[in-house]
Amino acid sequence: xxxxxxxxxxxxxxNRYFPNKGPVPxxxxxxxxxxxxxxxxxxxxxxKCKRTKVKTAKLLQARELYGNVxxxxxxxxxxxxxxxxxxxxxxxxxxxQGTNKLxxxxxxxxxxxxxxxxxLTDRNFLLAGGRDGSLSFFEFGKFEGGIHFGxxxxxxxxxxxxxxxxxxxxxxxxxxxxPAQNTQWMTSGIxxxxxxxxxxxxxxxxxxxxxxxCTLGAEDRGGSVFVINLTELLEFRPxxxxxxxxxxxxxxxxxxxxxxxxxxxxxxxxxxxxxxxxLVDLETGVKSWxxxxxxxxxxxxxxxxxxxxxxxxxxxxxxxxxxxEKREGFxxxxxxxxxxxxxxxxxxxxxTKQWFKLSGNIHPSHTIKMPSSIACLVSLxxxxxxxxxxxxxxxxxxxDHRIIQRGAVQTYEGHVNSHTRLxxxxxxxxxxxxxxxxxxxxxxxxxxxxxxxxxDKLTNTVTSTVCWQKAESFNGVQDERRxxxxxxxxxxxxxxxxxxxxxxxxxEL
Numbered sequence: 001x002x003x004x005x006x007x008x009x010x011x012x013x014x015n016r017y018f019p020n021k022g023p024v025p026x027x028x029x030x031x032x033x034x035x036x037x038x039x040x041x042x043x044x045x046x047x048k049c050k051r052t053k054v055k056t057a058k059l060l061q062a063r064e065l066y067g068n069v070x071x072x073x074x075x076x077x078x079x080x081x082x083x084x085x086x087x088x089x090x091x092x093x094x095x096x097q098g099t100n101k102l103x104x105x106x107x108x109x110x111x112x113x114x115x116x117x118x119x120l121t122d123r124n125f126l127l128a129g130g131r132d133g134s135l136s137f138f139e140f141g142k143f144e145g146g147i148h149f150g151x152x153x154x155x156x157x158x159x160x161x162x163x164x165x166x167x168x169x170x171x172x173x174x175x176x177x178x179p180a181q182n183t184q185w186m187t188s189g190i191x192x193x194x195x196x197x198x199x200x201x202x203x204x205x206x207x208x209x210x211x212x213x214c215t216l217g218a219e220d221r222g223g224s225v226f227v228i229n230l231t232e233l234l235e236f237r238p239x240x241x242x243x244x245x246x247x248x249x250x251x252x253x254x255x256x257x258x259x260x261x262x263x264x265x266x267x268x269x270x271x272x273x274x275x276x277x278x279l280v281d282l283e284t285g286v287k288s289w290x291x292x293x294x295x296x297x298x299x300x301x302x303x304x305x306x307x308x309x310x311x312x313x314x315x316x317x318x319x320x321x322x323x324x325e326k327r328e329g330f331x332x333x334x335x336x337x338x339x340x341x342x343x344x345x346x347x348x349x350x351x352t353k354q355w356f357k358l359s360g361n362i363h364p365s366h367t368i369k370m371p372s373s374i375a376c377l378v379s380l381x382x383x384x385x386x387x388x389x390x391x392x393x394x395x396x397x398x399x400d401h402r403i404i405q406r407g408a409v410q411t412y413e414g415h416v417n418s419h420t421r422l423x424x425x426x427x428x429x430x431x432x433x434x435x436x437x438x439x440x441x442x443x444x445x446x447x448x449x450x451x452x453x454x455x456d457k458l459t460n461t462v463t464s465t466v467c468w469q470k471a472e473s474f475n476g477v478q479d480e481r482r483x484x485x486x487x488x489x490x491x492x493x494x495x496x497x498x499x500x501x502x503x504x505x506x507x508e509l
Contacts (some may be wrong), residue, residue: 309321318377337357464498
């Protein structure tokens with residue numbers, strides 16, 4: 001009698017063992033797989049998605065039978081990837097009370113050292129900017145020895161829709177603290193918030209970070225660039241204006257500032273305006289033009305270690321600009337370029353013109369055109385040659401900057417947009433990204449496969465801002481399960497902002 005060997009099956013006719021990686025030849029495993037596939041299709045339709053839901057139990061069963069490479073209707077796929085997509089397709093979303101109109105302009109998560117009664121403590125904060133010009137500070141996570149004054153904002157479950165007993169059984173993410181008298185009113189609406197700073201060594205402690213804040217501008221004045229200094233330890237005391245005493249106005253412009261990005265060293269920032277793109281020295285406030293254009297720069301993303309900036313224009317063009325060339329100031333002249341739209345991209349937009357003029361240190365061969373105005377540009381940290389781009393007709397694509405003229409390497413369906421600058425938020429593992437739509441739906445996609453994993457209406461207003469833990473925190477971690485599972489739970493969640501308030505999205509691992 002042949003012995004049972006784990007991972008192998010015995011074929012009596014051939015009188016030998018075979019690895020149990022797939023259906024046994026001549027057996028009924030194929031029918032069992034078909035039955036399992038049909039059973040997987042009978043899942044509850046909680047959300048409207050294009051991908052077929054697969055229960056976790058079915059995936060675990062398939063892994064035990066076939067190993068990490070399992071069979072599905074899409075062919076062979078990786079178990080871990082399918083398991084993570086199944087988890088991400090069932091998010092849990094909470095809305096925080098008392099946060100209306102505080103995060104619909106910009107959101108940024110920051111980690112700083114705070115001097116408390118117990119000494120130096122590492123704290124997590126959320127900086128929220130509103131379109132009405134409000135700039136608010138929140139603390140979340142553990143509060144032992146932290147803020148003991150101000151307003152406590154409690155979470156309410158908004159998704160999934162459960163009855164009262166089920167809500168009580170579900171673990172809430174915890175409240176957030178809004179320190180008293182620490183909402184700063186800026187000169188106009190907040191258009192961008194970015195963190196920057198040098199990461200400290202093990203002896204120095206946690207990283208030193210500052211925050212770049214840009215205002216949009218108003219009828220009587222242009223936009224401004226501010227820096228919030230976090231190098232001095234914040235001492236939280238009642239009736240003390242934390243933000244006001246740490247904000248420095250670095251530069252002002254006589255134009256609208258739509259977007260910005262900054263180098264990690266904190267020396268320079270790039271801003272996108274209605275007149276082009278400019279480089280700002282954050283120490284002296286000196287500005288110099290990088291790109292002059294009649295079309296507004298609505299989105300920006302620094303790549304190649306901050307040496308190149310991608311600029312997304314209102315006319316739908318994505319332009320590559322080299323920021324290393326020295327400038328003499330706002331009046332410096334630049335080389336003029338006549339850019340032809342890419343013939344490889346069939347989406348040339350509504351304009352009948354096949355060319356447009358730009359001036360600056362640009363790379364014409366790396367210029368592409370999307371169907372409508374660029375809404376957002378986001379590069380991937382594991383390889384910043386890859387970047388996501390969205391336009392205001394609902395198009396979302398993934399590009400490789402090295403072969404950008406060949407067109408997109410991935411396209412994502414289902415996004416709804418016509419005229420709004422909607423942010424794309426990439427999760428720390430860089431497997432998924434999320435965005436709101438003008439139909440007030442929240443959507444989540446798989447970056448690699450392009451699948452729409454989640455779609456549903458959570459608010460009555462557009463979710464315009466997204467903030468996730470940055471991917472740098474996971475650099476150097478090779479094991480997938482360690483990098484995704486063995487991290488703090490609040491590191492995986494996304495913060496979302498709309499006119500209705502601030503939301504927190506996560507999924508159970």
